[in-house]
Amino acid sequence: MTLTTTYPSARRAYRYKLFHSQTGNARTNNMIWFFRRVISIPQAFILLGALSMVIYFSKYNAVDPNIPVIQVPEVKNVSQVTPHTPASSQVQTNHVQVMERCEANTSMTSVTDFASLPSPIKNFLLYRHCRHYPMLLDLPGKCGGMEKSNKVFLLLVIKSSPNNYDRREVLRKTWAKERMYRGVWIRRVFILGSSSDGHEKEKLNKLLQVEQEEFSDILQWDFHDTFHNLTLKQTLFLEWVKGNCPNVRFLFNGDDDVYANTDNMVEYLQSLEDNDGSKHLFTGYLFINEKVVRWSKSKYFIPVVIQETNTYPPYCGGGGYLLSGYTALVIYKMSLNITIHPIDDAYMGMCLEKAGLEPSSHIGVKTLGLNIPSKEQDALEPCYLRQLLLVHRFLPPEMYLMWKQVNDPRLDCSPSYKLK
Template sequence: MRNIRARTVLLAGGLSLLVLHLCKDFIDLKTTKTISHLHLNVKRNNPQIRQHIKNNSHVFSWQRCQQNMSIANISGFSSLPGSIKDFLYHRHCRHFPMLLDLPDKCGGAGKSADVFLLLVIKSSPGNYDRREVLRKTWAKERLHNGMLIQRLFISGTTSSGFEKKRLNKLLEVEQREYNDILQWDFSDTFYNLTLKQILFLEWMERNCPNARFLLNGDDDVFANTDNMVEYLQSLKDNDGSKHLFTGHLIQNVGPIRSSGSKYFIPVQVQESDSYPPYCGGGGFLLSGYTALVIYNMSQSITILPIDDVYMGMCLAKAGLGPTSHMGVRTAGLHIPSSSVDGYNPCYYKEVLLVHRFLSAHMFLMWHRIHDPNLKCGSS
């Protein structure tokens, strides 16, 4: 009898381990979307758990993605820069724990159609001064022409050790005061900008699927968001439910093969010598419809580290294309003469977006273009 009991215990233990192993594999194979739906269902059904998840956004999170070591076997890998090697090792990684979440930012998925323009601003943790200026200027949450403008900063993590903890704590403090940050636990580097875009689009599909339009841009652009609302309101037969993707159009270009360039893309990352048409990533406008199309297309397109090109690749796969808007100047604004002030507000009053502004210039320009005494004319 004792031997039978012992065998029974061993058999039960073995089955338990097998079940745990199968459960782990099952969870690892699940998509973020499935876990997100579980997340939402739990929140709806239990107020205490809902609050716990809000305070601990890591409850439903992905395990750390492992390097694909086999990538080191590709031809020429050993001669690549470290940043490219790191990108290739982790290129397959698309799921990362969320450190800061705002599931109710748009009023919940069902009410997200109330958001006319969602400002999605790429910002690294250390860029506190930029975020503060934007909150007081063009990214201020408000109504313009009766249309709701909402703001989100999207971020990863930077540095390591105590510095990483301090910067994460900074974002936590900002979150408590402003409720405007989404943060994932991935390294916020240039080569991970595409990952940042995909993670945001995944979040949008879950929490803000019906937002009408989006401005997607950097935290160093000057954006005349009043003009953007007026432009978007003027569109005929498009309330955000049809295709729109417009900005500074770039076409007939391909990967830069020079290793000294910030935008270096070796053949190990992309063999093709051409890119599809795309809009400069400093800032572009798109409809909510197009944002979700891009997200769906991204599921079957290998990540390219140049995020604006990757958006163009997703559009091309969907049979859609970007368009040019003369009011979007991601390459900067051309001032006709060096004898005039390059920051004269009359040059900026009618544009939609200009890339690369210092925080002080941003603050001043916003107030100058809204000065009721500002006079602009041929004189």
């Protein structure tokens, strides 16, 4: 499936990435070719003279006061932190919060068979105790402040990674638009960590800062954004909710590669009897008696040192689920006394179990794909997608095309299109 639509900002990002992916020698050779084949000797002297004047005058007049400048903060290499700074006292600034680094727990190296564990699991165990990290990008006024946060009916919480600019760009223009629907507000945040240390991290963080200047929808913390740190990302976000958006009615929590129907979400949530977000709700694709994976080659491998029991409590798949603001705060409270687990959706189930609450199943959530009644019908048939809350997972071009088709006013769906 090919999509020809390309957004200007996406093209700019692609050109930037393409240029910086070249080696220094490649860029130098291209410049030499340009001077040899395009510019004559007299033109070269004129060009060099002009460049000299630009350099000379820029030395004494570096900034034109009539030209707006985007201030990009210096990114410091601060990654882990022990002291807890209450979210209510944190203020959005243009500088990274300077906090004491949280050191590795080297005692974990003495656990049985530590040396034979996969590297991601080793790193997880060494830094499992680190729960608080500095914020790089904050949005303290996203919900209108603590007192007005009840005006936000549905907060879209989308798990993303620093590199996934193309996914975020498509979602902003499709199902994750901030808007009012049926008299209630839908808001959006992307939650991110950072890439690995070094030049790549600094470059991506500066690009994210520019992205934030334009869209104001990114929450970023200074921890390494990996699969095994998804639970950490969730707990940091829940802490942010408690301090900045405590009265939000409902939240959608999902990945940046799911197709979601936020119209259907609002309609479903408004149809709930006697629940305006102040009571328990946690619904999605339900897993019951799910076995813990012990095969060390699996992405979902969990050794006994992390979890001794062989089954997880009931939980909803992390591709996407809906929860009430009440339940979000309960999960945060429970998480303070539950050790971090690498599988974030299973960890949500652990928090619910500790609180004596249960997740529920919703037929419109398809994190494992669609169950189409006939093999002759397309799995991406818009008449099926129109009935869903979400389906997982898709590439950005597929996402955009599906959204356009589902929202086409000319789409006519017969009663035969029913999901199982």
